[in-house]
Amino acid sequence: MSQKVRIALDAMGGDFGASVVVPGAAISLTRHPDSEFLLFGDSALINKQLDLHPALQKVSRVFHTDIAVSMHDKPSQALRRGRKVSSMWLAIEAVKKGEADVAVSAGNTGALMAMARFCLRTLPGIDRPAIAAIWPTIRGDSVVLDLGATIGGDAEHLKALAVMGSAMASVLFDLERPTVGLLNIGVEEIKGGEEIRAAAELLREMNSPQFEFIGFVEGDGIGKGAADVIVSEGFSGNIALKAAEGTARQISEYLKAAMSRTWRSKIGYLFAREAFRSLRDKMDPNKSNGGVFLGLNGVVVKSHGGTSADGFAYAVDVGYDMVRYDLLNKINQTLNRGGGALGGTPTAREAVS
Amino acid sequence: MSQKVRIALDAMGGDFGASVVVPGAAISLTRHPDSEFLLFGDSALINKQLDLHPALQKVSRVFHTDIAVSMHDKPSQALRRGRKVSSMWLAIEAVKKGEADVAVSAGNTGALMAMARFCLRTLPGIDRPAIAAIWPTIRGDSVVLDLGATIGGDAEHLKALAVMGSAMASVLFDLERPTVGLLNIGVEEIKGGEEIRAAAELLREMNSPQFEFIGFVEGDGIGKGAADVIVSEGFSGNIALKAAEGTARQISEYLKAAMSRTWRSKIGYLFAREAFRSLRDKMDPNKSNGGVFLGLNGVVVKSHGGTSADGFAYAVDVGYDMVRYDLLNKINQTLNRGGGALGGTPTAREAVS
Numbered sequence: 001m002s003q004k005v006r007i008a009l010d011a012m013g014g015d016f017g018a019s020v021v022v023p024g025a026a027i028s029l030t031r032h033p034d035s036e037f038l039l040f041g042d043s044a045l046i047n048k049q050l051d052l053h054p055a056l057q058k059v060s061r062v063f064h065t066d067i068a069v070s071m072h073d074k075p076s077q078a079l080r081r082g083r084k085v086s087s088m089w090l091a092i093e094a095v096k097k098g099e100a101d102v103a104v105s106a107g108n109t110g111a112l113m114a115m116a117r118f119c120l121r122t123l124p125g126i127d128r129p130a131i132a133a134i135w136p137t138i139r140g141d142s143v144v145l146d147l148g149a150t151i152g153g154d155a156e157h158l159k160a161l162a163v164m165g166s167a168m169a170s171v172l173f174d175l176e177r178p179t180v181g182l183l184n185i186g187v188e189e190i191k192g193g194e195e196i197r198a199a200a201e202l203l204r205e206m207n208s209p210q211f212e213f214i215g216f217v218e219g220d221g222i223g224k225g226a227a228d229v230i231v232s233e234g235f236s237g238n239i240a241l242k243a244a245e246g247t248a249r250q251i252s253e254y255l256k257a258a259m260s261r262t263w264r265s266k267i268g269y270l271f272a273r274e275a276f277r278s279l280r281d282k283m284d285p286n287k288s289n290g291g292v293f294l295g296l297n298g299v300v301v302k303s304h305g306g307t308s309a310d311g312f313a314y315a316v317d318v319g320y321d322m323v324r325y326d327l328l329n330k331i332n333q334t335l336n337r338g339g340g341a342l343g344g345t346p347t348a349r350e351a352v353s
Numbered sequence: 354m355s356q357k358v359r360i361a362l363d364a365m366g367g368d369f370g371a372s373v374v375v376p377g378a379a380i381s382l383t384r385h386p387d388s389e390f391l392l393f394g395d396s397a398l399i400n401k402q403l404d405l406h407p408a409l410q411k412v413s414r415v416f417h418t419d420i421a422v423s424m425h426d427k428p429s430q431a432l433r434r435g436r437k438v439s440s441m442w443l444a445i446e447a448v449k450k451g452e453a454d455v456a457v458s459a460g461n462t463g464a465l466m467a468m469a470r471f472c473l474r475t476l477p478g479i480d481r482p483a484i485a486a487i488w489p490t491i492r493g494d495s496v497v498l499d500l501g502a503t504i505g506g507d508a509e510h511l512k513a514l515a516v517m518g519s520a521m522a523s524v525l526f527d528l529e530r531p532t533v534g535l536l537n538i539g540v541e542e543i544k545g546g547e548e549i550r551a552a553a554e555l556l557r558e559m560n561s562p563q564f565e566f567i568g569f570v571e572g573d574g575i576g577k578g579a580a581d582v583i584v585s586e587g588f589s590g591n592i593a594l595k596a597a598e599g600t601a602r603q604i605s606e607y608l609k610a611a612m613s614r615t616w617r618s619k620i621g622y623l624f625a626r627e628a629f630r631s632l633r634d635k636m637d638p639n640k641s642n643g644g645v646f647l648g649l650n651g652v653v654v655k656s657h658g659g660t661s662a663d664g665f666a667y668a669v670d671v672g673y674d675m676v677r678y679d680l681l682n683k684i685n686q687t688l689n690r691g692g693g694a695l696g697g698t699p700t701a702r703e704a705v706s
Contacts, residue, residue: 185587218591219592236589238572246572275618
């Protein structure tokens, strides 16, 4: 890693392309002045935006390409049309070539994962990549993974997720030995499926100095902050994330409706405006923007496609932290301590292929 | 079914036993005066409560037993200790013997499911039971199942869930042809696992007059009311429910904290008190209390263990509706229309055994 953190941006990604990506990078730069940027995409559009952000312009290089992956392209289409030529591919490839330390894109998740896998390949000892995100909880933030990169998976896969997720948590939250919980259900006698119980045994045996395994966590334990890292195969992890997001949106709609119903409630709203602002702040999806692709030879961060410049800036921040605090080395160290056990039989079905 | 709806109650179930069950039944009786009750448990405790509710007392019979299943008993323990003698078992058995139309218990879910399965057996054409619940959405209520009775399951199992869930939705919400969606994730190219895609094909082919299959629904679609019935295997369904509950609790804690932070926000709260009350009402977990066990030769309703009398009353209401509007016959009719196809190879792993 060079002194500066070199961030490759897919300037065409997301619903708004350069008009969100460039201002977002400018915001992140004010927080991390030791960043520099490689911007891939339509140079006319990018330069128009850069002209408005001279500080960013000074630390940016622009690489032109006409080709952008659309939000609706299927992964296979994106690979066919966009490999080696699209802004998304070129940003990832900059990481592979060692010209950048991390790539950030607000482009479509399936395409981004397919390209990242294809271009960067998985780490030795890791069969399947994962998507991890930051989940705001009552006790602070947690890392939750996998959010949908891989459906299903055996105990070794879940163990690899624990290793990668705890490395990310220690980097992001500056924790020596983050706690790790396995997402499970609590209805039945012998909890969960065989692979979850087997993973619990593996993690207990492992007794890793890198993380503390605390056992099973139910769906409502995530928001309580029951563990710093919550591990799940990708299907259930995605369902948990989306169900929580849906509930948050639902409640904020109820709240808005309730506050505008009568003159009394409107006055109440005016008095409590600051309180509502702090609530909105806590629930702000921008702040937890940035899904991190783990398990690859390089770091790729996925921003929400519909995010604002503020939201994109948070995704860039996440990418910055991953590089500055050396995520990949931490993962590799833990993998090596864990011996050759990681990897196992490749039974996880890949969602992106 | 007799003229009256005959409801068997496990008066010892839940964290508070008779002191919640009896007042809860009294509340439900005011809404459905054509109910009568069979109460199983410690007759001294039950009668003490009944003395306070003379209207309920008139339509109740008490059956004494000393034995109660504890909230911490494992299903196998509960069966060993409580079969044929516990208040939980006797309430279920009353349904089997035709002495009651429905059983309601706030006792522990695993034990209740084990006993219900053992005593009532599954419906012909149904391999595995399911737990369904009412999920409040922006567009009104939906039915979501399975919430954890069975982990995993093939396409036929998911189809059976669609049949049972849509019967429940048409009974509860008075819908001619409720919409049904399959819970899935949207990250990857070919969505979800094989069994979900196969189930989608089955449901499309079926083109049932009892329900309209609308395709896949993601986790955040549940709260939007994307379908009247959301179908999932039990692991993901449970994770979705718990993640949503956890988020609702988290936000209400944020809100409470925000509203009591400054004098301005406290004044605002006073003005908007009615609005907050209506919000609390909308988010009230009591109102969606009552998990319905589907797929058995008889209806069993599970109330939350920690619920209040109001919450227990809602669970009794759900049981009443199921009987009054003839849930089991609706399920059987749809199963028979579907031909002998339902049932399939029993590949679902049972969570309760």
